[in-house]
Amino acid sequence: MKLLNTYEDRDEAEVALTKITGEKRLASERDSTEVIYNLFGQPTWGNFFRLGMFNLPLLQQIVEMRKNGQTYDADKHQEIITMLKYVAPMFELEIPEHWL
Structure with a gap:
């Protein structure tokens, strides 16, 4: 799995997670006072297209x-x-x- 994209909005990140196929996960991290959501998954053209x-x-x-x-x-x-x-x-x- 690789980092496919990052999101600032949790809802947007969760929607993106449902769009891709294969092994995937969503991880959050704090950057100063903001939370960033990292979408990890299979780097395929199909997944990039769906995103x-x-x-x-x-x-x-x-x-x-x-x-x-x-x-x-x-x-x-x-x-x-x-x-x-x-x-x-x-x-x-x-x-x-x-x-x-």
Whole structure:
């Protein structure tokens, strides 16, 4: 398990916990006078998608539009892919070819 995300709101953190699959846990810690909630889980593209991270929902729309021959924002697509190329090694993930 790895740290997937942090939250300042307990309710938001608990909702996120229900969205991901696989081994997971929520841990809280105090930072000064505030409580921070750390979400640990399996670092998969599916879990990141369910959490709405790294613009994956938008990437899904772009890939679908491209697949259907529709006009899509190529600059935004490249921006997301560039971010994923940075993120993927941190979580030991491969970027699927059909996303590129």
